[in-house]
Amino acid sequence: MPLSRRGFLTVSAGAGAALGSATVPARAAGRPRPFGRYGSPAARLTPRTLYVHPGGAGDVTGVRDAVAAANGAGHTLVIAPGTYRETVAVDRARTGMTWIGASENPRDVVIVYDNAAGTPKPGGGTHGTTGSATTTLQADGFTARWITFANDWLRADHPGTTGTQAVALKVQGDRSAFHHCRFLGHQDTLYADSMALGTFARQYFTHCYAEGDVDFVFGRATAVFERCHFRTLTRTDLAGAPYGFVFAPSTAGANPLGYLVSRSRVSSEAPDGYYKLARPWVPSSDTTARPMLTVRDTRLGPGIDAVAPYANMSDSYPWQSMRFAEYRNTGPGAAVPVPENRPRLSREQARSHTRETYLGDWRPYGRP
Secondary structure: OOOOOHHHHHHHHHHHHHHHOOOOOOOOOOOOOOOOOOOOOOOOOOEEEEEEOOOOOEEEOOOOHHHHHHHOOOOEEEEOOEEEEEEEEOOOOOOOOOEEEEEEEEEEEEEEEOOOOOOOOOOOEEOHHOOOOOEEEEEOEEEEEEEEEEEEOOOHHOOOOOOOOOEEEEEOOOEEEEEEOEOOOOOEEEOOOOOOOOOOOOEEEEEEEEEOOOEEEEOEEEEEOOEEEEEEEOOOOOOOOOEEEEEEEOOOOOOOOOEEOOOOOEEEOOOOEEEEOOOOOOOOOOOOOEEEEEEOEEEEEEEEOOOOOOOOOOOOHHHHEEEEEEEEEHHHHHOOOHHHHHOOOOHHHOOOOOOOHHHHOOOOOOOO
């Protein structure tokens, strides 16, 4: 079982510090190679490859500094093991960027910070949900492999804060792909969104892990989650169910395609039936949104409330009027004791709910 978020980061920090402290050349006999098979500053893969190393063996010591140095399009960041406590933003001009966790294990490369929506900003006011993000990605054509994106803000540490949304990653660009990545947080962990209401951003997540409690995968992107693991966390601040919701899509009404979850699984460390699978998010900025979620060929563990797996975020926008559907799911959380509470696709309808349909002419799902 995966470690809890705080424990995971503690373990990762120790491992990252040990590996990240090496400042010897990558080819030194018997010593760690901090950039693995991806070269080094002395032997770059390409002129547009930058190396990040917390101990000084790379071009820069932080991910934010590497992004600042990567002017223009098509840069690759090779990131050595370590825990990078910083906020990072990739603006729209830095297209075609790739981040690689050099060890090829997402436990080793962690980008983390601890802002929440209600955290005060130095100049006054609070961060808000978007401003809480540890990492914000706006550029098209972004790819990440073997990276952990985390927000380790905890409700228990801030009992007086009401804005408890704390985003680990906000991704808005079209053609954004994540392979073998982890997204760790509690409320609003992974914000799969777009740059504007009329922009339909396609995103692809494969072999990824996301954990949280309230709406921890949310936004208006056209996003495909394939062979991913979603894990719901326990809560000590609530006396009973529901603890939260896995998905909260906010798909624009004009967008024919929202979230697709395929060949994945949902597990839980909370008691059985304490989580809903989803609820629709119709934001005040777009009251015409018609959230869309299809979950197919996926194992739903006992943490999901099989009797009533969906709920309303607002009674003005009932989930029954949204585009929620399931197909061939398994596990205790996929049981159908109340058929009207589980909208299901026919075999014919399911043929159009595939990664090929959702992603169109973009095909990020080949071999790495």
